[in-house]
Amino acid sequence: MDSDDVSQWFGEYLDAFAACGRGERDTASLLAYYGVPLxxxxxxxxxxxxxxxxxxAVMQQQVDGMRAAGYGRSEALGSEVTVVNSTSALYRGTYSWQQSDGAEIRRVTLTYLVTDGPAGRRISALLVHSS
Structure with missing residues (x-):
């Protein structure tokens, strides 16, 4: 694992997640990024x-809430990658979820365990930090 590669891959995931939140993609498309088990x-x-x-089903609950709140985009407030070993890294990020007009819906900090296995790079654990 290389931290720059993880950051680039994670940016692609964030774009896909945002598209789901705006209703532009089907939530099931996120299975290209999430591992099972998760x-x-x-x-x-x-x-x-x-x-x-x-x-x-779990991601759909999140996406439904975003859509109901009028989600438009996410603004990254900070992130870091910690390479654990050759097959895993931790990605920690803080995001502002915003409506199209920039009004903040929610601020969230998340840590993801990103692994590289037979199915390719996947998120294997999602840790939602306390507010």
């Missing part, structure tokens, strides 16, 4: 998503 941690709990359908 581990998710939030203040509400820990979840091991073990099927494509479970991953899409």
């Amino acid at each position: 581990l998710v941690t939030t203040d509400e709990g820990f979840f091991a998503l073990t099927s494509d359908a479970q991953v899409v």
